[in-house]
Amino acid sequence: MYDDICTLAIDKAASLIILPFHRKWSRVNGSIESENQNTRTLNCRVLETAPCSVGILVNRGHVKCTNSSVSPNEAYRVALIFLGGSDDREALTFAKRVANDAYISLTVIRLVDASGYEDGNDKWEWVQDNEMLKEIKYNGAGYVSYVEQIVEDGIKTTRKIRSLMDENEYDMFIVGRRYNVSSPQTLGLDQWSEFPELGVIGDMLSSTDSRCKSSVLVIQQQQQR
Numbered sequence: 001m002y003d004d005i006c007t008l009a010i011d012k013a014a015s016l017i018i019l020p021f022h023r024k025w026s027r028v029n030g031s032i033e034s035e036n037q038n039t040r041t042l043n044c045r046v047l048e049t050a051p052c053s054v055g056i057l058v059n060r061g062h063v064k065c066t067n068s069s070v071s072p073n074e075a076y077r078v079a080l081i082f083l084g085g086s087d088d089r090e091a092l093t094f095a096k097r098v099a100n101d102a103y104i105s106l107t108v109i110r111l112v113d114a115s116g117y118e119d120g121n122d123k124w125e126w127v128q129d130n131e132m133l134k135e136i137k138y139n140g141a142g143y144v145s146y147v148e149q150i151v152e153d154g155i156k157t158t159r160k161i162r163s164l165m166d167e168n169e170y171d172m173f174i175v176g177r178r179y180n181v182s183s184p185q186t187l188g189l190d191q192w193s194e195f196p197e198l199g200v201i202g203d204m205l206s207s208t209d210s211r212c213k214s215s216v217l218v219i220q221q222q223q224q225r
Helices: 002-011 037-049 086-098 123-139 154-167 196-205
Strands: 016-020 023-025 032-035 053-058 076-082 104-113 144-151 172-176 215-220
Touching: 002 037, 016 037, 037 053, 037 196, 053 196, 076 086, 076 154, 086 104, 086 123, 086 172, 086 215, 104 123, 104 154, 123 144, 144 154, 154 196, 172 196, 196 215
Parallel strands: 016 053, 076 104, 076 172, 104 144, 172 215
Antiparallel strands: 023 032, 053 215
8 A cells, every 4th residue: 555655656746645643532531442454564665665745644623713813822832843954844844834834833943962963963953943933933923932941851842742732732833844853952862662663752752651642743755756
C-alpha cells in the first residue's frame, strides 16, 4: 500500500501526505481505544519512501467548533514547537498556512540552545531557522504570537514540554520529526522514545503518561528526490 500512496502523491504532485497515527483515542475519556500495527508499519514505510513531505497525525479526538464571531478565547489554538532544522522549518511553513484561517490562533514556541550555533551546531541551519522565523518574530499579526525560551539541555526541554502538556492550553501541537538530529536541546532523550516515527518531541507529546488532550501533527520534510 505504501507504493500506492507514494505513486498517487507523484501523480497528484502532492506537497504533503498526512497519515493517521496507529493509535486511536477515545473521544469520551481520552484513553487508548485501539492500536493497529499494520498502520504503524505503513507509516514507517511511507516516511522512508515518500516523494514529498509527510505528516503523522495523532488525533486525540478533541474537536472544538467556533462561531463566526471569533475571539482569541474561542479560536482553535495551535502551538508550533520549534527547535531548528529542516523538519521544523517545514512544520513552520505548514503552521503559517494554517494560521491564515481566521478561526485559528497560532503560537510559535522556540526552544533555543543556550550555546548558539558556535558550539558545534550548523551555522547555515541556524541562519535558515532565523530567516524563517523573522516574519513571525517581528511582524506577528492577528492571532499569531511568538515565544522564545532558552533551554540548556534535554532535561530543561522535557520540563518545558511537560508543562505545556499539563496546562492543556492548546488544541493541537505541530512539531518537526527531527529524526536522528542531534542537538543540545534533546541530548539523551531519543533513548526514551517509544515511537521513533514521531521524533523525540512528537513522542513526548503523544505519551500516555499525561492527561494531555491535545492532538499532535508531526511533519518530516521531503527526503526523496
